[in-house]
Amino acid sequence: MSSGPEWHGGFVIDAVGLAKSFRARGGGVTELLSDASLQVAPWTSVAVMGRSGVGKSTLLRALGLFQPLDAGSYRLLGSDVSGLSERACSALRAKHIGFVFQEFRLLPHLTATGNVETAAAIAGMPVRTRRREAHRALELVGLSHRLRASPRTLSGGEQQRVALARALVKRPSLILADEPTGALDDTTAAAVLEILRDAVAVSAAALVVVTHDPVVAQACDRQLRLHDGQLVPLLDHTVVGSTA
């Protein structure tokens, strides 16, 4: 069992000068991240906005240790994660990072509890406590009445709550949410946002949420915009203008 870095009292995310380009199909090079920097402390939420296709999901994947980077330094929970093995990255993800996606991504053949338990199992939670923790997490997202429901029988909002419970059951230090309310109506979106903010407050987590929804962005502590491969404050027109 590998364990992640211990809490060090500093930033959860400390990323400086991240760069990532893809070779486009035509032969040219798309530079999604050129010099993106981001620091997020515990108990802090950051909204990342930006045009479609600008590289927001790529940034989240990089922060989630899925995306190898061309350049930059990334310290997660105080430790440099560049050059970590696949196994070590997986272990960090399993224990410390919770993902939430626009399209929920539940395991369709498992019940709500089964989905959450799977995450707990991969996080290394012992068999005895898994079920209890899964139920606790589902209760937290207001689904204690649908514990044995299959994802197919759940509404979009309910599915996203299961996804939230699955992300939160391991009490992650970092929550990465990619347009978590993108597929939901306003009321449901507000509920999901509430759960995310509670999780940040309760488990001293850092939250990075990619969103198009101004309401969600406003609810976060900071609002950033990914533009020309850099993360800039949303309302800082000077910066936007200077790079344009």
Place this chain on the structure above:
Amino acid sequence: MRRAVTLAGQEVRGNWRRNLVKGVILFGAIGTQLFTSLAAAASEEAVTTYGAAVFGYEQTFRADLETPPSLAQLQTMDATLDSETTAHPGAVVVLQADVSAGLTSSQAPVAGPATATSLTSFHGPWAEISATTAASTSFAEVDGPTALPRLVVSGPMADRLGVTPTRLVTVSVAATAPSTAESGDAAADASESGDVADAAESGDAAADASDAWAQSPRALPDIPAHRGPVERNKALVNDVLASRSLLHLIGAAPESASIYWRCRAPECTDVAGIAATIARTAGLSLAAGNRVDSHDELTPVLRQQREQGALFAWVALGLGAVAVAVVATAMVEVRTPELVTLRTLGATRSTLFAAALLEGLVVAVVVGIVSMAASLALARLDPDLLNHIDAVELTRFRPPLAVYLRTGALTVLVGLLTGLLPALRAYRLVRAN
């Protein structure tokens, strides 16, 4: 590894419908393998009990007399055999004498164009020979009016007699005992001069007085062909009949003689004792008996069944494994998003690989257990179902452990193989993402 087990367990349970499809295909493959093996085993078992079921015996022994018996000793043993088998109706003891040497010695004095032992072909059923037919005109007429009573000999016996036609042959027998070269000559003379009928009649007349056994074919003693226990073994009876009748007819001493006995397992020592007694009454000693029962006629049937069954089973197993591997791989493609999701939850690639491998293994093992349970239930409900030997009805069939061990090993192998392809696929798919 623990995570892989957890994931594999969830996959098997969660995807039970897909796994049921795989399981059904695998059941066809593994089940075919198991049931053909069991059918071969059942038939084999039927054959080992064949003797007991059909003939009343399980084992056949053969013991040679250490010195070749004289004709008189043979007669003594014959008499003892009769009385002993009457006294022990359950025992099957057979005396067989090899006459080739004796015949050769008796042949020499009667050589010539119209000898007493001329051999000619005769197309008639072997079973027709008896004291009556030997004396009948129709039988005697085969070689024309001058012919002597003759004996029909089977192909193998003709071979043993050193006669070239390998089909049915007749042995014409002199009416006088050819026990010495002189009497043989006399017989030859008699037949040549056309006094055969006279000679035969005079032999008949002399039967009471001297050695009726050797002198006249009409004085043939009862041929034991229709005596209960002996009749059961047709092959042996033919041999015995030929040997003894020939000896009786030509009065020749055998080159060698053996005693066969057939028995069921617990009675075998008793029957061996009877065989020894028979030899002892003639003042002869019997070598130790060797077990000779190979169920010859059934060996090719068994071998064919085993070989064809095995071929069929391997083809079925191969096709089944390929089908399952293809289906499982296609399922992995469909499940790619789920695999990616598991990666976001922190599963390593090797965990996913192991889980996919385990999933294949679990399905195969469940199928293996189900097949074995089904076959055990079947063997209990209808023990004879898998037996291909029609002559025997198995009332009890305990499937051999070795078959199950092999099925178990094959199951694990097939499970690993059918799991490996999707596992590799899963490994590569998530790497691409």
